[in-house]
Amino acid sequence: MLSSITRPKVKQFMRDYQFDLLVIGGGITGAGIALDAVTRGLSVALIDMQDFAAGTSSRSTKLVHGGLRYLKQFELKIVSETGKERDIVYHNALHVTEPERMLLPFHKGGTFGKLTTAAGLFVYDKLAGVRKEERREMLTAEETLEMEPLLKREGLLGGGHYVEYRTDDARLTIETMKKAVQKGALCLNYAKMEQFNYYNGKVVGALVKDMLNGEMFSIDATVVVNASGPWVDEVRKKDEMSNDKTLRLTKGVHIVIDRIKFPLRQAVYFDAPDGRMIFAIPRGKKAYIGTTDTFYDGDPARPVATSEDIDYLLEALRYMFPSTIVKREDVESTWAGVRPLIYEEGKDASEISRKDEIWEADTGLLTIAGGKLTGYRKMAEHVVDRIVDRFPSQSFNPCVTEQLRLSGGEFDNEEHFQSFLDSKTNEAGLFSLSKEEGRKLSSTYGTNVDILFNYAHALSVEKSDLPLSWRAEIMYGIHYEAVVTPADYLIRRKGALYFEIDHVKQYKEAVINYMANLLSYSEEEKKRYATELDLQIQIAEGKE
Structure with missing residues (x-):
């Protein structure tokens, strides 16, 4: 189990055992590597200095998509690989991904015309191996407006209709991590790599700091992989013999608006006034719009949606949906994420390739950077292929993750999931x-929901200011998903900060008190976690 209660035991195992692999970074890339490696037969430890998925992996556009935009840049390999991976990710995690019909309107003078849209979607279907029932459909202007009446009518020539997949990025990460733990990996959040250990000039592990109590301990490993996302360069600087590859961080911002204010019926992928492509996606009672793409030089742990970012997205929204009157005060919440892209001289933020790249230092440290959420499984496969080559005298299982259902996703097909x-x-x-x-718990936790139902039944006799389903989630989060702080639960396990911010503000004190009792917070910890949560609420509201 991925339990915060068993932290001392996990640390003891990490301290005492010699691992084949140590993964630094608990985002989707690190989780994917841990799962692939452990299912091939390697012994695996994984650490993250923050909570799992606290970086880029909880701050994406929350789409498992095939990268239609990369056709414009002729990055056909990315389109082909991520398009096929999209289907694999969907079927291995039906409870955290769902098909999202996407509308691509084209206007006179826009980025895509009728012929380029038709050709682009045709090539997309072929390259990505799109299933017959999900292939593109070309629409007239009238049919396009019927699907989304809010669209700009002036100059509208028609639209393309195709399928992407919407996901909860943080939950996809945690379900991948849980499956890795189920298969035998040891994973620990709030554990920071302070320095590498060396033997004969090669990296053979790391000295690690427990960020919750300051305790230092060492992890020994034959191979170390740096999968720390925006912190890749920071980790590499601690290595004696790193090379000259560098990252260029870019920031993407999203805003959330209630559908009463912005009654979006249909997910739309549209032209902003400056030619960038933007998503507007309905999600329950809310709609979210994004993303921006600007260079970022600040703290990767604290990217913020600035007034300029929010104004840019509101301007794009009004441009494509001119009948909608949306003001700054209608933006309920925001999030900002940082993309760790490989630096390319002379290219602006939108032009830098999203391709992933693996490189190896003379010390043996492997680093993976770049890439997209959709391609995480294939990226992990490529990394682990390199790792097993380091063990020439041992034989390992082949990669099995293409057919491996994630934790909670043990369904035969879509019909099985719906029933x-x-x-x-x-x-x-x-x-x-x-x-x-x-229904909400079942669609969130999938085949693990019986554990939450049993918690709910046991907890139903207690008096509490918190809804019963929240209490069951907190109990499950602590025992099965390594939840340590209220922010872990509210932001990355539940996703409530972005899509239910009013509920977060309503119940935050009750959540803090409830978790303080369960996890025996000291008064100092309780204050610190409350301050952290308040800061996250301010950031989400764009008040930082």
């Missing part, structure tokens, strides 16, 4: 939950 949801919705009342709560 599961219907069954669990009806079952919820037996555990003192409403049908709505039962």
Whole structure:
């Protein structure tokens, strides 16, 4: 289990055991590497200085998409590989990904015309191996407006309709991590790599600091992989013999608006006034719009949506949906993420390739950078292929992750998942939950939901200011998802800060008090976690 209760035991194992592989970084890339490696038969330890998915992996556009925009840059390999990976990610995690029909309107003088849209989507279908029922459909202007009446009518020539997949990026990361742990990996959040250990000039592990209590301990490993995302260069600077590759960080911002204010029916991929492509995506009662693409030189742990970022997205929204009156005060929440891209001389933020790259220092330190959320599994496969080459005298299993269901995703197909949801919705009342709560929990936690139902049943007798489903989630989060702080739960396990910010503000004190009792926070910890959560709320509201 990925439990915060067993931290001392996990640290002891990490301290005492010689691992084949140490992964630095607990985002989607690191989690994917840990899962691939452990299923091939390597012994694996993984650490992250923050919570799992606290960096880029909880701050993306939350799409498992094939990269249609890369056709414009003729990056056909990226389109082909990520398009195929999209389908694999979907089927291995049906509970955290779902098909999202995307509308690509084209206007006179826009980035895409009728012929380029039709040709682009045709090539996309072929390269990405899109299933027959999900292939593109070309629409007239009238059909396009019927699908999304808010669209700009002036100059509208028609639209393309195709399928992408929406996901919860942080939950995709945590389900990957949980599967790795289930298979035997040891994973620890709030554990920072302070310095590398060397033997004969080669990296053979690291000295690690427990960020919760300051304790130092050492992890020995034959191979060390740096998968720390925006912190890749910072980690490499601690190596004696790093090379001259460098990252260029870019920032992407998203804003969230209630659909009462912006009644978006249909996900749209559209031209901003400056020619950039922007997504507007409905999600429950909200819609989110993004993303920006600007160079970023600040703290990767604290990227903020500035007034300029928010104004840019609002201007793009008004440009494509001119009948919508959306003001700055209608933006309920925001998030900003940092992309770790490989530096390319003379290119602006939007032009830098999203391709991933692996490089190796003379000390043996492997580093992976770049890439997209969609391609995480294939990136991991490439990295682990390199790792197993370091063990020439040992034989390992082949890569199995293409067919490996993630934690909570043990479904045969979409029909099985839908019947599961219907069954669990009806079952919820037996555990003192409403049908709505039962369906939401089942669609979030998949085949793990029975554990939450049992927690809910046991907790239903206690008096609390928190909804029963929240209490069940917190209990599950602590015991199965390494939840340590209220922010871990509210932001990265539940996603509530971005899409239910009013509920976060309503229940934050109750969440802090409830977790303080369960995890025996000291008064100092309780204050620190409350301050951290307040800061995250301010950042989300664009008030930082």
